[in-house]
Amino acid sequence: MAETDVIRTPDQRLRVFVSSTLQELAAERQAVRDAVTRLRLVPVMFELGARPHPPRQVYRS
Known part of the structure; x- marks a missing residue:
């Protein structure tokens, strides 16, 4: 995965x-x-949603 594909806080x-x-x-x-x-690290629980990023982008990252 390229560094640009990583979603950070x-x-x-x-x-x-x-x-x-x-x-x-x-x-x-x-x-x-x-x-x-x-x-x-930052846990993002499914039930809280992964906003502001689209789900597909979060799954792939």
């Missing part, structure tokens, strides 16, 4: 999109969110 941290079923994997999703945060 205003403070330049990478965003990590977390997608999954909401109920069945709730504990796993929370563990992923916690791990991403500990890595000083």
Whole structure:
């Protein structure tokens, strides 16, 4: 992936999109969110949306 394909937050941290079923994997999703945060990245949970970028652009990044 080219550096220009990476979507970053205003403070330049990478965003990590977390997608999954909401109920069945709730504990796993929370563990992923916690791990991403500990890595000083930004978790973007599916239910919160990935705006302002179009979903396809977020998935590919």
